[in-house]
Amino acid sequence: MKNKLQIGISACVTGQQVRYDKSHKRSSFCMDELSDFVEFKPVCPEMAVGLPTPRPTIRQISVNEVIKVSRPDGSSDVTDAMTQFGQTHAQSNPQLAGFIFCAKSPSCGMERVKVYQEDGKGSVSKGIGLFAEQIMKNNPLLPCEENGRLNDQVIRENFITRIFTYQKWLDLAEEGITLHKLIEFHSAHKYLVMTHNIARYKALGKLLADPKEPIDVVEKQYIAMLMETLTIKATRKGHTNTLQHLQGYFKKHLCAQRREELTQEIESYRKGLTPLLVPLTLIKHYMLAYPNEYLDRQVYINPHPKSLRLRYGY
Known part of the structure; x- marks a missing residue:
């Protein structure tokens, strides 16, 4: 970055x-x-x-169905x-x-900002x-x-993933986006996007495989769909599916015992018995033992700094 x-x-x-x-x-x-x-x-x-500061409080007040922000007396x-x-x-x-x-x-x-009635006698928490x-x-x-x-651990991890992803996009935009660079960017984010929504991942791939518009239009369509997709909270089911895909890269390298060990750790995560960090740690260990350039580029493996400990709690 x-x-x-x-x-x-x-x-x-x-x-x-x-x-x-x-x-x-x-x-x-x-x-x-x-x-x-x-x-x-x-x-x-x-x-x-x-x-x-200090100052009298201000509030949102509905005046003839129009939101005003002022002191309680208007x-x-x-x-x-x-x-x-x-x-x-x-x-x-x-x-x-x-x-x-x-x-x-x-x-x-x-969201959920209090909007007061003009007479001050009631409010609803529906403002922005x-x-x-x-x-x-x-x-x-x-x-x-x-x-x-x-x-909230899930919301925190989702937000941090999105800001680091968006910064990568800002860096790419600063370089100058070409279709080739866009395809490389998408490839590196494959498993991250799949974890959030497989259908959206396929739609993004289709957008790049057969672009119908100039690159400046395609890039806007791509990043809009990507950032919207990442707002979808990743689930254990989504992570489990991704972990199983990553496991497939090592099937020719691992003995039966080690394959079973990884399978069991992924299953334990799926059942909520262990955090995501456990099977991921095993996968990272095998990535060191059996290097794979494609996996090394995958943002999903390290979407944010390890020291933030965002994959410890779920």
Whole structure:
């Protein structure tokens, strides 16, 4: 990977005391683990549109079915300013490989943000933060996640896989994409994509095998489908299928006892008795003993840094 990942992040999640009460929402995973591998680009949209800290709270308010962001009494309306700031930030930061938002914030929440009635007597948790909405709308390929959801092991691994994959794509785009490079990229991501969705893997292959459009159109179709596919959470069934495919590369090299050992470890993983790391470790061991250039290129084997320990818990 040529470049260090640049990740947008709500400033309060980094530990900056920028919330309305001068507190923060520091994420230990982001700042103590992920920060070794990424360069964070913190932003507080509320301060960016001129709100101080500390400050009176703002909220999303439904006014004639239109969402406004202001103080509870309707004063200090920052709806237009925050929307414009979100659009500008999205358009001026094409180098970002991902974004981590602060959950439930009226500016940064990706979902389930409280939207209050105009009279203040009730609310429904169905809103999207105005800033987050613009980032996601203007950069639909960008992997985005909330700080709280990153505590879930599967969601965390999925997000980290997506940001590292997207950075590889940004690196490729910087080089200049050709059909040959695109096919090589797809080949290296074969087992990663298969794990998430086999049908989508086949569709991507078909797109490249018989392109009907110029390369600039094909590349946009390809990356859109790839990033959408990777949002599908990988399951034990998907991983098991991939592990069995990888096992096939060693059938001529392993004795019956070692073949059975690997089969049993894959089966134990399928049943939920061992984490993914166990059969993968065996496969990596056999890759060292019996080198295979094609397998060495497979992103699935090492989709993210080992020290993040993302394959330990499932």
